[in-house]
Amino acid sequence: MNLKTNIPVNLDLTIRSGQLFHWTKIANNTFKIIIRRTVIKANQINENIIKVEIKGEKLDEEKLRTTLGLNIERQKLLTILKKDKLISQIIPSYEGLTIMKQDPYECLISFMASAVSNIPRIMLNLNNLRDETGTLIMGSNDNSLPSAKDIVCIGEERLRNIGLGYRSKFIYLTCKKLIEEQISLASWLIKTDSELLTLLTQFPGVGRKIAECVMLFGFGRLSAFPVDIWVQRGLIYLMPNLKNMSPVDLSEWGTNRWGEAAGMAQQILFCAAKNGEIFD
DNA sequence: TTGCAGGGGCATC
DNA sequence: GATGCCCCTGCA
Numbered sequence: 001m002n003l004k005t006n007i008p009v010n011l012d013l014t015i016r017s018g019q020l021f022h023w024t025k026i027a028n029n030t031f032k033i034i035i036r037r038t039v040i041k042a043n044q045i046n047e048n049i050i051k052v053e054i055k056g057e058k059l060d061e062e063k064l065r066t067t068l069g070l071n072i073e074r075q076k077l078l079t080i081l082k083k084d085k086l087i088s089q090i091i092p093s094y095e096g097l098t099i100m101k102q103d104p105y106e107c108l109i110s111f112m113a114s115a116v117s118n119i120p121r122i123m124l125n126l127n128n129l130r131d132e133t134g135t136l137i138m139g140s141n142d143n144s145l146p147s148a149k150d151i152v153c154i155g156e157e158r159l160r161n162i163g164l165g166y167r168s169k170f171i172y173l174t175c176k177k178l179i180e181e182q183i184s185l186a187s188w189l190i191k192t193d194s195e196l197l198t199l200l201t202q203f204p205g206v207g208r209k210i211a212e213c214v215m216l217f218g219f220g221r222l223s224a225f226p227v228d229i230w231v232q233r234g235l236i237y238l239m240p241n242l243k244n245m246s247p248v249d250l251s252e253w254g255t256n257r258w259g260e261a262a263g264m265a266q267q268i269l270f271c272a273a274k275n276g277e278i279f280d
Numbered sequence: 281t282t283g284c285a286g287g288g289g290c291a292t293c
Numbered sequence: 294g295a296t297g298c299c300c301c302t303g304c305a
Contacts (some may be wrong), residue, residue, distance in 0.1 A: 018287070104282035108294050115288045124289085165300030170289080207289050246294095247288090270287080 001051050003065055007075050008047035010096025014069060017271050019217050020100055021123045022130070022145070032142075034130070035067060036103050038138045042068065047096070055146075056137035068100035072222065075193050080261040086238045087258075087265055090272045097271065099222065099263055103183040105178075106145050108203070109216030111210045112171050113164060121163075128162045148175040170205025175205060185218075193221050208248045216263045225254030225262040234269035 015023055015031050022034040029044040037057040044232065052064055056121045064126050065071045082088045102110075113129075114122045126145070133141030133154050146154065152175050159168035177183065188196055196219060200211035212226035227235075227247040227268060242250065256267045 055301085111287080116286060116299090117288095118286045118303065124302080142300065160300085165302090166298090167288095167300075169299090205289065209288060213287080226287075230287065243291095274287095 001061060001064070002045070002201040003050045003052060003061070003068065003070055005048050005050075005070050005164045007071065008096055009044075009050070009098055010047070011042060011044040011050055011068075011093065013096050014098050014100065017097060017267060018119055018274070019267065021114075021119075021126050022043040022106070027154070031037060033039055033067075034137070034142050034144065036106065036194070037137050039137055039142050040064070040067070057093075066101045066220075069100040072220075074098055074264070077222070077261040077264045080258065081265055081268070084258070084265075087268065090238075090268060090277060093275075093277065094268045094271055097264075097267055099216065099220075099267060101220050102218050104188070104218040105148065105216065107214050108185070108200075108206070108210075109145065109151075109171060111213040112174065112203075112219075114213075115167055115205070115210065120198055125163050129159075130165075132162060151175040152179055155204060167205065170203075173204040174206070189219065193223065196221065208251055212251055216266075222263040223255050223258075223260050225251050225258070225266050227254065227266070228252045228270070230273040231246070231266050231269050234273035236275070238269075 011031065012029055015033070018241060020033070024032050026032050026041070028182060031042050033040040033042060038059055039055040041053045042050055050068060050070070059067065079093065081091060097119035111276060113125050127269065130143040130145050133150060137144050151159070156168045156172040159171055164171060188199060191199065193215065196215055197211055200206055200214055201208065209226050209228055210226045215221040216226060227234045227250045231249060242253070254266060255262045
């Protein structure tokens, strides 16, 4: 199936931008992405076409487009950011970047695993978690992420053996809470942003940063603005007068400044800072 | 080899 | 609000 976009997109840039951890590169411009019980092979044909093949559970075209971030109004968001004199200077390298849409539960577990870690390690931990405790996706060689129930059965010790360190306790307790309180994350889709932030930060091990990531990448809240060390550095480079603000305050600041384009702004800032582009 | 920093959060003061 | 601690991996 070919997915077309009206505005150029860059799959490679998007996938490697640190928003999704469940993927492998299998060829030039071709990636294998695991989401829930589906394996998506995505191959960028040209700047407006991505060819996809799927294994496991079916996803219709609309769902695939949403998953790959092709349905958000990027033209509109970029227009907002380009009017901002500060951030507009770093946009050109990242015009093809988009925000993908993950499963809320998988996104929550993934970003809990990301705390005080680094991308290679996060991907290693999550790969091992899937391989050792997930279940095989029919018609593929890949496992899906274990469910909350699975993780409760596995126990904290097993998570530690997988290498998740002190995050193991938090992930275990969060899954226990999900099961015991019969929480359906899907039912949170109708919550307001501030309600969602409050609910997410009630999970053990989930503070402002992780909650904002889950809102942005799992719930499609494009005005969320997660602030980690890289985004903080990026902001301070562009606006030195922000240097005394805490990450929590910067998060609010970003959402207030860029509104519905805040999520896109943070992703651009994150990439620019990590690539060393914003330092001279 | 060693030391350090890495997409935080929490308890304690 | 500031500080120490939680774990372990990649990297210099």
